[in-house]
Amino acid sequence: MGILEVKDVGKRFGGLQALSDVNLSVAENTCHAIIGPNGAGKSTLLNCLVGKLIPDTGSVLFDGQSVLGRSPHEINQLGISRVFQTPEIFGDLTVMENMMIPLFAKRDGAYRLHAVKGMWSERALVEEAERMLDEVNMADKRNMHSASMSRGDKRRLEMAMCLVQDPKLLLLDEPTAGMARADTNNTIDLLKEIKEKRDITIAIIEHDMHVVFSLADRITVLAQGTPLVEDLPEKIKGHPKVREAYLGEAA
Numbered sequence: 001m002g003i004l005e006v007k008d009v010g011k012r013f014g015g016l017q018a019l020s021d022v023n024l025s026v027a028e029n030t031c032h033a034i035i036g037p038n039g040a041g042k043s044t045l046l047n048c049l050v051g052k053l054i055p056d057t058g059s060v061l062f063d064g065q066s067v068l069g070r071s072p073h074e075i076n077q078l079g080i081s082r083v084f085q086t087p088e089i090f091g092d093l094t095v096m097e098n099m100m101i102p103l104f105a106k107r108d109g110a111y112r113l114h115a116v117k118g119m120w121s122e123r124a125l126v127e128e129a130e131r132m133l134d135e136v137n138m139a140d141k142r143n144m145h146s147a148s149m150s151r152g153d154k155r156r157l158e159m160a161m162c163l164v165q166d167p168k169l170l171l172l173d174e175p176t177a178g179m180a181r182a183d184t185n186n187t188i189d190l191l192k193e194i195k196e197k198r199d200i201t202i203a204i205i206e207h208d209m210h211v212v213f214s215l216a217d218r219i220t221v222l223a224q225g226t227p228l229v230e231d232l233p234e235k236i237k238g239h240p241k242v243r244e245a246y247l248g249e250a251a
């Protein structure tokens with residue numbers, strides 16, 4: 001059994017069946033990519049995994065426990081962290097101050113923005129933040145205002161803010177969207193390092209096939225709300241059904 005088990009999930013928006021009969025099993029310590037043409041249902045599926053949407057049918061088990069009916073915060077506490085398309089960082093805070101927010105949340109169970117003012121007296125947490133920044137090669141940027149950083153660095157910081165919570169499953173929603181090639185390649189390298197160094201499972205939604213084929217151990221192709229094929233990356237490349245799904249979109 002996988003660390004994440006999605007069974008027969010369906011989700012309707014009014015007259016539109018956005019997801020139907022979605023079955024997905026993500027094995028522990030692998031990187032599983034979910035790809036598919038625009039409107040295939042990828043974000044809807046991700047939202048069902050993190051408690052932002054509740055499926056109409058089916059079940060979602062993480063580490064043997066149902067996530068359905070739990071709040072996004074509770075799901076986060078179970079060990080699922082999500083990195084959004086647009087980096088969710090606090091632009092008017094420094095890199096270090098941003099890092100302290102999830103650390104306070106992990107310790108105290110609540111987000112306490114004002115607590116960053118007195119953060120330097122929290123030696124153990126400061127050291128944890130510094131270790132994490134070191135791991136993602138951002139130690140030299142610790143005092144920078146995060147709004148002034150490149151998109152790649154903002155993503156790197158957001159990743160660090162997720163990882164410092166020690167998630168078992170990292171969900172990435174188009175982590176390289178809008179990035180220049182150099183930032184994309186840095187993000188790929190960072191994710192490879194994270195995979196190697198940590199006991200972590202990654203599920204990634206991504207349009208950039210260079211990113212998908214650089215990282216994924218397995219790929220599920222969604223089309224019109226239903227998994228079309230699930231296989232090893234080399235089997236997905238050139239798969240007639242996959243080509244058809246994408247060509248259909250182009251047509």
Ligand SMILES: Nc1ncnc2c1ncn2[C@@H]1O[C@H](COP(=O)(O)OP(=O)(O)OP(=O)(O)O)[C@@H](O)[C@H]1O
Pocket residue numbers: 013016018036037038039040041042043044045
């Ligand atoms: N809140 C909503 N209300 C109504 N329809 C929605 C809602 N969210 C998504 N949809 C519709 O559900 C379908 C699946 O959308 P979704 O965003 O999950 O696709 P996607 O595969 O992530 O697409 P993209 O690659 O373009 O981001 C689309 O037709 C979309 O318009």
